[in-house]
Structures are given as C-alpha cells and as structure tokens.
Amino acid sequence: MEILRHIYGPVHSRRLGKSLGVNITPGRVCNLDCIYCEEARPTVLHTLERKEYAPAHQVIAEIREATTPDLDYITFSGSGEPTLHLRLGEILQALQDIPVPKAVITNSGLLHLATVREELQAADLVVPSLDAVSEAVFQKLNRPCPQLSAKTVIAGLREFSANYSGQIWLEVLLVKGVNDSPDEVKEIAGVANTLKIDKVQLNTISRATTVAGCQPVLAEALAKYANLFAAPTEIYT
Numbered sequence: 001m002e003i004l005r006h007i008y009g010p011v012h013s014r015r016l017g018k019s020l021g022v023n024i025t026p027g028r029v030c031n032l033d034c035i036y037c038e039e040a041r042p043t044v045l046h047t048l049e050r051k052e053y054a055p056a057h058q059v060i061a062e063i064r065e066a067t068t069p070d071l072d073y074i075t076f077s078g079s080g081e082p083t084l085h086l087r088l089g090e091i092l093q094a095l096q097d098i099p100v101p102k103a104v105i106t107n108s109g110l111l112h113l114a115t116v117r118e119e120l121q122a123a124d125l126v127v128p129s130l131d132a133v134s135e136a137v138f139q140k141l142n143r144p145c146p147q148l149s150a151k152t153v154i155a156g157l158r159e160f161s162a163n164y165s166g167q168i169w170l171e172v173l174l175v176k177g178v179n180d181s182p183d184e185v186k187e188i189a190g191v192a193n194t195l196k197i198d199k200v201q202l203n204t205i206s207r208a209t210t211v212a213g214c215q216p217v218l219a220e221a222l223a224k225y226a227n228l229f230a231a232p233t234e235i236y237t
Contacts, residue, residue: 006059007066008078014236015127015169015201016073016103020066023078024085025053031081031109033143034131035211036175039079042210047084048110048145056087060094067098073125074098077105084110089119101125105171109148111156117163125167127201128157133187137179154191161195168197170231174204174222176215189228200229203236 008021028044037043063074074095076082083106085091092102101124108128110116120126130153132138138150161168170192174180179188192200202225205216219237226233 005062006054006078007062010068010071013073013075015234016075018071019073019075019103020063020071020100021078022059022063022074022076022082023054023080024059024076024082024088024091025078025080027053027079029053029080029084030107031084031145031148032107033210034107035141035143035178035209036173036205036214037210038207040208040210043080045080046145048147050084050086050110052086053080053084056085056091056094059091063091063095064098067100069100071100073101073103075103075105076123081107081109083116083120088116089122092119092122096122103127107142108153108157109144111160112152113156117156117160120160121165123166125169126160126164127169127171128160129171129173130154130157130188130192131173132179132184133191134184137184141175141178157191157195161197164196168195169199169201170195170197171201171203174202174217174225176204176217178214180217180221185225186228189225193230197231200226200231200233201236202226202229202233206237 013019030043033043103125104123105127
C-alpha cells in the first residue's frame, strides 16, 4: 500500500504515549463544531448521521500495515468524531488479534445510542469529553447539531460508564471566559463524580483553535478546580 490515507503518526502524545492515529471521519465530519477545536477550522459536515465515511476494509488494512510492536496505543481520533463511522465496531473487532491497546477519543455526542455504546466495548480505552453541563454554555462552547443537548450527552455518558468494561479517562477542557466559572466547573465535577471513570484529564487551550481568541485557563485555576473531582485528576496546560 503506497499511501496510508487514514493513518497518521505515530505521534508522541502527552496522554497516550506513542500513538498511531486513525482518522475514520476525514474532511471534518462532526456532530459538534467546538470553538476550541485544535483542527483550527470549522466543521465541514455538521451531522448526526452515522455512515461509512472511510472504507472499513481500507482502514483495517492500513492499520495492519502501520502497526509496530512498540506502540502504546492505536488511537481513533483525527479530524472528526470517530463514533459517526457506521462500522467503527467492526473495525475494532477486526483488530482484536493485534496486541496493542485500542483507544477511542470521543466528544460523547453519540453515547446515548445503544449501538455506539456496544461497539465501543471492543476498545480498551475510551476518552470521552464533558465540557459543559448548562445548556447555554454547551451551545456556546460546543456548537452541537440542533438535535443534541447537554442533557443527552450527560445521559449517554452515565449509561456508557455504568456498563463499559475498559478504561475511561474523562477529558474536561476549560476555555477562559466560556466554561471556567466556578459554578460551571462545579456542575461539571458534580456530573463527573457520578460516573464510573478511572481518571479525569483536566486541560485547557494549548494550540490554535477554530474560533480565534480562545484563551487558556491559568494553571493555578486548573489546580484549584482539580480538587472538585473525586477521580484521580491529571492537569494539562
């Protein structure tokens, strides 16, 4: 195979070590259009429709070609939301013989779907996001598809965390002046503390963003807010 169209890296991730990236929703396909997204460009296809956005057989072949024994993770992330791929579960199942842990980084927007929760059982690690609890902040920060609400996301997270058998690292990203108020962070921590998770990764802006002018939260504030979470909490700035 001359060109690996859906693979990037390996990259050295702060959170995941040596990670082979897999992009199964190329072209900025997402159910959110977060102002802080590190893609630094708007979502092109704003949708809740699950489709085969990349040929599953090709993705599987590329992963097999690119995988090396020294990897810490094979990570499904990329330029869009991986759970929008209709055959994500099939892809994960096809890789079970590869002795490298599989991780899925998700914005949590489809965890209310039983099919998505079931497919993710084939992953060793899921890193879901929870950036807002109040609907106004969710709309301003995450800019979801019209049918998606903060309540739907939270309900999906609760159902998923209660039944998932792998590791869950909950990602919480704070943006100065948007979702970093004491009240909002207390609400986020309150929800997080009801979830069955292994740890929290509390972070902030560190790269270019989709909407210009997004500012990071100071490390001192992150350290203070970390005390609100019951699960072990890592801070990234």
